[in-house]
Amino acid sequence: MGLVMPLSVCTFSGFFKSFTSPIHVLIPCSEVTSVICGTLHSVDQYLNIKLTDISVTDPEKYPHMLSVKNCFIRGSVVRYVQLPADEVDTQLLQDAARKEALQQKQ
Amino acid sequence: MSSSHNEAIVLIGKSLEDCPLDEDEDAFQGLGEEDEEIDQFNDDTFGSGAVDDDWQEAHERLAELEEKLPAAVNEQTGNGERDEMDLLGDHEENLAERLSKMVIENELEDPAIMRAVQTRPVLQTQPGSLNSSIWDGSEVLRRIRGPLLAQEMPTVSVLEYALPQRPPQGPEDDRDLSERALPRRSTSPVIGSPPVKAVPIGTPPKQMSVPSFNQQILCPKPVHVRPPMPPRYPAPYGERMSPNQLCSVPNSSLLGHPFPPSVPPVLSPLQRAQLLGGAQLQPGRMSPSQFARVPGFVGSPLAAMNPKLLQGRVGQMLPPAPGFRAFFSAPPPATPPPPQQHPPGPGPHLQNLRSQAPVFRPDTTHLHPQHRRLLHQRQQQNRNQHRNLNGAGDRGGHRSSHQDHIRKDPYANLMLQREKDWVSKIQMMQLQSTDPYLDDFYYQNYFEKLEKLSAAEEVQGDGPKKERTKLITPQVAKLEHTYKPVQFEGSLGKLTVSSVNNPRKMIDAVVTSRSEDDETKEKQVRDKRRKTLFIIEKTYSLLLDVEDYERRYLLSLEEERPALMDERKHKICCMYDNLRGKLPGQERPSDDHFVQIMCIRKGKRMVARILPFLSTEQAADILMTTARNLPFLIKKDAQDEVLPCLLSPFSLLLYHLPPVTVTSLLQQLMNLPQSAAAPAPSNPHLSAVLQNKFGLSLLLVVLSRGEDLQSSDPASESAQSNPWTEVMFVATRELLRIPQTGLAKPISIPTNLVSLFSRYVDRQKLNLLETKLQLVQGIR
Numbered sequence: 001m002g003l004v005m006p007l008s009v010c011t012f013s014g015f016f017k018s019f020t021s022p023i024h025v026l027i028p029c030s031e032v033t034s035v036i037c038g039t040l041h042s043v044d045q046y047l048n049i050k051l052t053d054i055s056v057t058d059p060e061k062y063p064h065m066l067s068v069k070n071c072f073i074r075g076s077v078v079r080y081v082q083l084p085a086d087e088v089d090t091q092l093l094q095d096a097a098r099k100e101a102l103q104q105k106q
Numbered sequence: 107m108s109s110s111h112n113e114a115i116v117l118i119g120k121s122l123e124d125c126p127l128d129e130d131e132d133a134f135q136g137l138g139e140e141d142e143e144i145d146q147f148n149d150d151t152f153g154s155g156a157v158d159d160d161w162q163e164a165h166e167r168l169a170e171l172e173e174k175l176p177a178a179v180n181e182q183t184g185n186g187e188r189d190e191m192d193l194l195g196d197h198e199e200n201l202a203e204r205l206s207k208m209v210i211e212n213e214l215e216d217p218a219i220m221r222a223v224q225t226r227p228v229l230q231t232q233p234g235s236l237n238s239s240i241w242d243g244s245e246v247l248r249r250i251r252g253p254l255l256a257q258e259m260p261t262v263s264v265l266e267y268a269l270p271q272r273p274p275q276g277p278e279d280d281r282d283l284s285e286r287a288l289p290r291r292s293t294s295p296v297i298g299s300p301p302v303k304a305v306p307i308g309t310p311p312k313q314m315s316v317p318s319f320n321q322q323i324l325c326p327k328p329v330h331v332r333p334p335m336p337p338r339y340p341a342p343y344g345e346r347m348s349p350n351q352l353c354s355v356p357n358s359s360l361l362g363h364p365f366p367p368s369v370p371p372v373l374s375p376l377q378r379a380q381l382l383g384g385a386q387l388q389p390g391r392m393s394p395s396q397f398a399r400v401p402g403f404v405g406s407p408l409a410a411m412n413p414k415l416l417q418g419r420v421g422q423m424l425p426p427a428p429g430f431r432a433f434f435s436a437p438p439p440a441t442p443p444p445p446q447q448h449p450p451g452p453g454p455h456l457q458n459l460r461s462q463a464p465v466f467r468p469d470t471t472h473l474h475p476q477h478r479r480l481l482h483q484r485q486q487q488n489r490n491q492h493r494n495l496n497g498a499g500d501r502g503g504h505r506s507s508h509q510d511h512i513r514k515d516p517y518a519n520l521m522l523q524r525e526k527d528w529v530s531k532i533q534m535m536q537l538q539s540t541d542p543y544l545d546d547f548y549y550q551n552y553f554e555k556l557e558k559l560s561a562a563e564e565v566q567g568d569g570p571k572k573e574r575t576k577l578i579t580p581q582v583a584k585l586e587h588t589y590k591p592v593q594f595e596g597s598l599g600k601l602t603v604s605s606v607n608n609p610r611k612m613i614d615a616v617v618t619s620r621s622e623d624d625e626t627k628e629k630q631v632r633d634k635r636r637k638t639l640f641i642i643e644k645t646y647s648l649l650l651d652v653e654d655y656e657r658r659y660l661l662s663l664e665e666e667r668p669a670l671m672d673e674r675k676h677k678i679c680c681m682y683d684n685l686r687g688k689l690p691g692q693e694r695p696s697d698d699h700f701v702q703i704m705c706i707r708k709g710k711r712m713v714a715r716i717l718p719f720l721s722t723e724q725a726a727d728i729l730m731t732t733a734r735n736l737p738f739l740i741k742k743d744a745q746d747e748v749l750p751c752l753l754s755p756f757s758l759l760l761y762h763l764p765p766v767t768v769t770s771l772l773q774q775l776m777n778l779p780q781s782a783a784a785p786a787p788s789n790p791h792l793s794a795v796l797q798n799k800f801g802l803s804l805l806l807v808v809l810s811r812g813e814d815l816q817s818s819d820p821a822s823e824s825a826q827s828n829p830w831t832e833v834m835f836v837a838t839r840e841l842l843r844i845p846q847t848g849l850a851k852p853i854s855i856p857t858n859l860v861s862l863f864s865r866y867v868d869r870q871k872l873n874l875l876e877t878k879l880q881l882v883q884g885i886r
Binding site: 015089091092093094095096098099100102103 | 544547548549551552555643646647650708711
């Protein structure tokens, strides 16, 4: 499942593209927070996330999600995104952010 | 003007008052004149004037034009358009001209305006100035054969490949009755009023976008729209080469490696919309979407196709918003690729491939090869898992259920193919990039690193060598165009035309700097830290630039290279100055600046990265300063524990240092007394160093290096009075004195330390040292 997404100016779009294994997305819905775990399908400039093969960490609490396989999550409601640590290169990410800042200044 | 107006009013008033009876007629006449005008307007709008023409005739005329046009397009583009114009709307044309004359700036480059207005007041067909947009037909873009890029990078317009092929000889078979030309309305031009359009803004264009464009000006005209053509399979080779075929030119620098035939990019329905779904392509051009359109089409005859495929991101090839020009490479070569490389049609392949297992794998052509490999590995694993769970029988069922699904889908075909194209185009426009390395820095570098790692591992393991495929992305030429807002002739002052590309200034913010009088000590400290952070960031940008020079060097021309090297040297000097805190007039810069930088975690990492770029003297200076201030730095590093990252660059540096430097370094590191006099009762410096992982490791490395130098140099071996030897005596004495408690565990232990110490101490003390410093392998 390749990721197709815009090469927008935002560094994090490119950052999200590089993932291949499942990630966790923590969603708040007012008081209710649910953690959805799935494989990242695509991200856009607003950081809306599409996940495939999702699973909810607490199925008893959210039984309505049992049948859902793919989902689209609006970027603004995401509180955290938990990523596999071994797939993240923080140094490179910092560099990318610095380059982008430089670009924007110019 | 106002006076005459007043006069008119007065006259009428007079006519009413003074001559009530006789001149009523006049008055009425005056009013009657007005009435006449009103009648005229009404007539124009609703009555006979509105239907000037028999719409059927107009339609026929247009149809004739259609047939003429494709031929005309290839020869001379502008004339074709103008012919249409003349045939259909003389006075509209005049109006357009009049309007265009009013606009001073002819280059309406604001895409927002252009799209909203859908007007081309200036009908120019010079290649240089034609603004393209997503609405343009492929014909328009083919006309744009701009100058070659200096970089000799053949770029592609994916608009070519994205848009459905305009059938050059299109018989008007199925004309939809509902899409006849609208009756012409007469014109009542009001400048500034919104254009009256036959189709609302935002409707995807119909097939015939070129002539319709040129016809639509401010006032509506009958627009002939052709009914949608059914999607076609790739025409047999023989039509003119598309730019995409130019990519198959052998010497094209876009092509790196042949596309690995083991990866068929078959689309899943999910991916289809994200790619250029409806592309009708010339053969020889790879498009997964072509195959996706055939239901049940499985796998791909990729191996049969032209193997030279653009590995780059599919989406990067789209032209951007208007104002951008797609540059084509040199005219296509004379020899087309051999015909057997393209499939005659999907038909014969269907049989072959249907027998295979249906593998709907999404398109991954745009991904980095390493990424693709990882993904496929994962997919294989998943598939294996599924296979184990479900058994082989599932596949047949899966296939048929999928076909059922296609047949019974009530939501299929809600969108026409061109509408899907339109949406995809909009999405893909975001993907185009002039410099993918810069725009997508993280992704590119991450996978490059992964590849390097795997390459390194393979070299060690002597495994099978994988193909080092590089990610080649097509680069699009970006033209810098400055947007100038439209100005109208004869207007008083500048009318503010603000759009998304030319926003109005809302706030006038003035920057005021605070006075420095009432700064407290805390604030000073904070400011100092901020200043340090700022310097670190500045140096970091320099560092990133310098790291980039290698790539730029490779891309640049021969003449530019010396200049690049100079730039690089200059930047490195700047970096060093930043690190050491250059102060004019001070011969010996204080350590303070550097120490401040080293107190911050990212400062340390940065120094570790900068060190390889510095000259030996500069780097040695840094090393000495570090050694001098090591206890302080160790204290500050207690939380971060980042100092060990400095060990490898320092070790590397040590190999370049002369013995003298190594000796003095050792002295600094251990805080050895200068003379051989009786040492101080305690050596907290040394204790601190030894109790820290980094400190101890560094010390061991220095000792090892010294030993190497000593043993390799036969002259100094014999000489007894050697600075190094002297220092070593003192050093071993110190080391013996240090209590064992709390000694750190070093990162690595050099092997020659035992032999080193054996020179200077007797056996008993040697054992002691070994135990203390855990120099012997077994003890740990």
